[in-house]
Each structure stands twice: as C-alpha cells, then as structure tokens.
Amino acid sequence: MSKFIGVLTSGGDCPGLNAAIRGLVRAGQNQYDMQFVGFLDGFRGMAQDRTLELNRKTLSGILVDGGTILGTSRDTPARTREMTDEIVATYNRHHLDALVCLGGDGTHKNAMRLKEAGLNVVTMPKTIDNDIACTDVTFGFNTALGIATEAIDRLHSTATSHHRVMVVEIMGNSAGWLTLGAGIAGGADVILLPEIPYDVNMISAAIKRRARAGKRFSIVAVAEGAITKEDAKVVAELKKQLAATEGEQERDQLEEKIRRLEGARVGHSVKLTQEIEEITGQESRLTILGHLQRGGTPSSFDRLLATRLGTACARMIHEEKFGNMVAVKGQEIVPVAIEEVANTTNRVPVDHAWVETARLVGTSFGDQ
Known part of the structure; x- marks a missing residue:
C-alpha cells in the first residue's frame, strides 16, 4: 500500500534544500509508491495545515535553485504544547505515515518533541554552519x-591596493567551521573562532609583525560568534553559577547574560575593527557577508550530497527506520537517532587538523 509522507523545511534557508526535497520525492514516488505533501513555512505552516502538493510539476527545475520551494520559519513546537498538538492533528488529518523535517539544530529539537508525541519522524541535516552533531558534513556548507x-579573495585586491587591514565577518554563531575553512582557503592572516577565545592585542601584534616584514595589508576572518578571552572567562563563571542555581527566575537571568556574551552580537565586529585600527595604526575596514552566504545556486557538491540524503531518506522511510536523522559517515549514509543529534553542537576541536594546518602556515588565532 502507498505511504503518505509529509515534508517541511525549517530554520534558516540554505543551498541544497530543493535538491534534497527533489531527491526524496522522486525516489519515494519512483521506487516505493509513496505520495507526498509539503507543508509551507516550516512547523508554523504544518500547525496551520498550509500545504503544497509535491509532484513532477512542482519539482521541475528546482535542483539548481537556492532557498526552498516550501518556505521556512523559525517557529518552534519544542516550546509550546499548543503548536505540538496542532501539528499532531494535521499529521493525523492527512493520514501520514511519516514526517520528514529538513533543518538544523533547532529543527532537530522540534523533531525530537514530535517523536515524543508519537509521530514517525525522519530528519535531514542542513546548515551552512556544518555544526550538526553525528554527521560528517551537512548540505549547504560547501x-x-x-x-x-x-x-x-576579492577583499585581497582592496587590502593590497590601499594597504589596509580588511576584517570580514562570516556566519557561525557557535561553531567556526565556515570561518576556519574559508580563512584557510582564502589565505586569511588571522582567523577568529567561537571555540578559540582571542585577545585583540595578540591579533594586533600579529598584524604588526606582518608590517615589519614588509606586508602592508592583512586579512582578518572573524566568525560572528567569536569571543574575547575576557568574555570567555565571564561566561565560564556564569555557567558555574547557572549549574548551582535552582530558582527559575535566577536561571533565566543567568541564561540571558550568557546569551548576550556568546553567539552573534550586534556591533562585535565593528568594535573589533576599531580596536585593531587604534592599536596597529593601520587603516581597517569591515565587511559583513551576512545572508549572502546562504543564497544562490548550490554547488555541485551540495546538489550531489542533498540528492543522496534525499534518496536515502526515502529508503529509510520504506524500511520504517523512523526517529532517525539521515547522517553521513565516511562514504556511507546511515541512520542516527534524533536524540543523539538534538541539543548537541558539532564545534571545531581546538586541536583539529584544519586548525593545525592554519597554525603551520603562520595564521594567528589571536590566542598566543
């Protein structure tokens, strides 16, 4: 008998979502006699029962398109019982056999909530940050x-022409994979990550050393969630207080303080750029890439990866391996329990091979 499958995309958009939807639906229809309904704008759209039929017509031409034909939102049933109940009702109303959720960290927390509510859920890992646990890589990252x-690469031209320090802010709230990879590939002289707290004086010292060696420009790649050594010490102390605090109001206040110091902070890179200019005496300019990094046509690698994950997801549903994320392990695609993925972040180890490679070519991380 046919299986009826719901599909939604949640959280931030990223390249490869359409390719993954296409791979899932085409494999499910061609090989496993499945029928699909898409829910518009993530969990919010499913709660409101807003749908799009997924068929050959709606899939036509989407392989190379960025974004998601289903739309997305950051609404989260993990925080409200009411939304969870509405999603369960929609699931039952459509007589679904499974729900596929494509998303990142928040999506997996929500998927775990729906799994606990009794739904057959399967997830696919998407994010440009590459920070989802239990998978080697996520589509969108490449x-x-x-x-x-x-x-x-383009900033090098201006940096060399005007003898400037060019600071470029790259996405990465709690994990620095994107900044680290782009920094190495682009030849950045300084790379700042959330995982390695920095000292602006050490950054400036590295830039001054380059100037004394005749290098009249520098490139600083900074993750949006990079943190100073001073703030890292404060966060560590606040987390100790949080672990010892039982009162709900006090815990909320401590968590808010931690959130203000960790992750993306408005004006952080502006302040950093000003400090570098003041200490080094070199003209410094900031470029914030922002959402440019999430848009546009997916690379061939991401199209291939997303298609593989989509087809593997269809097979996993056929085999009734529910409650799992479709994960990449080496050359294999395997199921991993959603509970192992939710509430965990794949952060850059401070001794990772990429970090060692950067240090060996003389890149500063602002920590020594």
Missing part, C-alpha cells in the same frame, strides 16, 4: 564555503 572564500 556552497557557503565557496562564497565566503571568494569574498576573501
């Missing part, structure tokens, strides 16, 4: 890496 690297 495309964004190419965009960020090209941006650094």
Whole structure:
C-alpha cells in the first residue's frame, strides 16, 4: 500500500534544500509508491495545515535553485504544547505515515518533541554552519564555503591596493567551521573562532609583525560568534553559577547574560575593527557577508550530497527506520537517532587538523 509522507523545511534557508526535497520525492514516488505533501513555512505552516502538493510539476527545475520551494520559519513546537498538538492533528488529518523535517539544530529539537508525541519522524541535516552533531558534513556548507572564500579573495585586491587591514565577518554563531575553512582557503592572516577565545592585542601584534616584514595589508576572518578571552572567562563563571542555581527566575537571568556574551552580537565586529585600527595604526575596514552566504545556486557538491540524503531518506522511510536523522559517515549514509543529534553542537576541536594546518602556515588565532 502507498505511504503518505509529509515534508517541511525549517530554520534558516540554505543551498541544497530543493535538491534534497527533489531527491526524496522522486525516489519515494519512483521506487516505493509513496505520495507526498509539503507543508509551507516550516512547523508554523504544518500547525496551520498550509500545504503544497509535491509532484513532477512542482519539482521541475528546482535542483539548481537556492532557498526552498516550501518556505521556512523559525517557529518552534519544542516550546509550546499548543503548536505540538496542532501539528499532531494535521499529521493525523492527512493520514501520514511519516514526517520528514529538513533543518538544523533547532529543527532537530522540534523533531525530537514530535517523536515524543508519537509521530514517525525522519530528519535531514542542513546548515551552512556544518555544526550538526553525528554527521560528517551537512548540505549547504560547501556552497557557503565557496562564497565566503571568494569574498576573501576579492577583499585581497582592496587590502593590497590601499594597504589596509580588511576584517570580514562570516556566519557561525557557535561553531567556526565556515570561518576556519574559508580563512584557510582564502589565505586569511588571522582567523577568529567561537571555540578559540582571542585577545585583540595578540591579533594586533600579529598584524604588526606582518608590517615589519614588509606586508602592508592583512586579512582578518572573524566568525560572528567569536569571543574575547575576557568574555570567555565571564561566561565560564556564569555557567558555574547557572549549574548551582535552582530558582527559575535566577536561571533565566543567568541564561540571558550568557546569551548576550556568546553567539552573534550586534556591533562585535565593528568594535573589533576599531580596536585593531587604534592599536596597529593601520587603516581597517569591515565587511559583513551576512545572508549572502546562504543564497544562490548550490554547488555541485551540495546538489550531489542533498540528492543522496534525499534518496536515502526515502529508503529509510520504506524500511520504517523512523526517529532517525539521515547522517553521513565516511562514504556511507546511515541512520542516527534524533536524540543523539538534538541539543548537541558539532564545534571545531581546538586541536583539529584544519586548525593545525592554519597554525603551520603562520595564521594567528589571536590566542598566543
């Protein structure tokens, strides 16, 4: 008998979402006699039962398109029982056999909530940050890496012509994979990551050393979630207080303080750029790439990866391996329990091979 499958995309958009939807639906229809309904604008759209039929017509030409034909939102059933109940009702109303959720960290938390509510859920890992646990890589990362690297390449021209320090802010709230990869590939002289707290004086010292060696420009690649050593110490102390605090109001206040110091902070890179200019005496300019990194045509790598994950997802549903994320392990695609993925972040290890490679070519991380 035919299986009826719901599909939604949630969280931030990224290249490869359409390719993954196409791979899932085409494999499911061609090989496993499945029928698909898409829910518009993520979990919000499913709660409101807003749908798009997924068939050959709606899939036509989407392989090379960025974004998602289903739309997306950041609404989260993990925080409201009411939305969870509405999603469950929609699931039952359409007589679904499974729900496929394509998304990142927040999506997996929501998927775990729906799994606990009794739904057959399967997920696919998407994010340009490459920070989803239990998978070697996420689709969207390769495309964004190419965009960020090209941006650094282009900034070299202005940096050399005007003898400037060019600071480029790259996405990465709690994990620095994108900044690290683009920084190495683009030849950045300084790379700043959330995982390696920095000292602006050490950054400036590295830039001054380059100037004394006759290098009249520098490139600084900074993740939006990079943190100073001073702030990192404060965060560590706040987390100790949080672990020892039982009162709900006090915990909320501590968590808010931690959030203000960790992750993306408005004006952080502006302040950093001003400090570098003041300490080094070199003209410094900031470029914030922002959402440019998430848009546009997906790379061939991401199209291939997303298609593989989509087809593997269809097979996993056929085999009734519910409650899992479709993960990449080496050359294999395997199921991993959603519980192992949710509430965990794949951060850059401070001794990772990429970090060692950068240090060996003389890149500063602002920590020594």
